[in-house]
Amino acid sequence: MSLNVSASDPEGRPETTVASLPPKLPDEVxxxxVREEHEWVAGHAPDALHVPLGQLxxxxAEVVAAAGSGQLLVTCHLGGRSARATDFLVSxxxxxxxxxxxxxxxxxxxxxxVSETGAAPHVD
Known part of the structure; x- marks a missing residue:
């Protein structure tokens, strides 16, 4: 099962919103x-794969292997870095x-x- 791509941004990039996601992401997603280490440590989604944009x-190959034949949902803080990562991956x-x-x-x-510090997770 793939995610419903609710829209493409003006550049034609496949995009969705949090509101469009099912309560639990499908196993195939x-x-x-792609945020930086300090952002990841403070708070991230459980089971997410962390690869900072600069390392992508x-x-x-690691990212492609993790996704297998499924779909990647790419995130960052607000959507700018993930948009660049999505463009790179789609290309x-x-x-x-x-x-x-x-x-x-x-x-x-x-x-x-979840956080990696034991403190309450947060996204700044």
Missing amino acids: TLLD PDRQ SGVNAVNLAGGMQQWAAAGRPL
């Missing part, structure tokens, strides 16, 4: 978080969708978050 070209033939609003909207919608 891998959430890829070198770790593309390489990967089934990727940008999450508009990013982790800020994820957290605002009450979606689950």
Whole structure:
């Protein structure tokens, strides 16, 4: 099952919103978080794959392997870095969708978050 791509942004990039996501992501969808380490440590979605945007070209094979034949849902803080990551992945033939609003909207919608510090997770 693929995500419903609710819209393409003006550049034609496949995109969806947190509000359009099912309560639980389908097993065939891998959430890829391209934020920096300090952002990830403070709060991220459980089971997300963390590959900072700057490392994506070198770790593309790892990302593709993690997604398998499924779909990548790409997120960052607000959607800018994930848009660039989505463009890169789509141009390489990967089934990727940008999450508009990013982790800020994820957290605002009450979606689950975990932290790596033991403190309450948060997205700044």
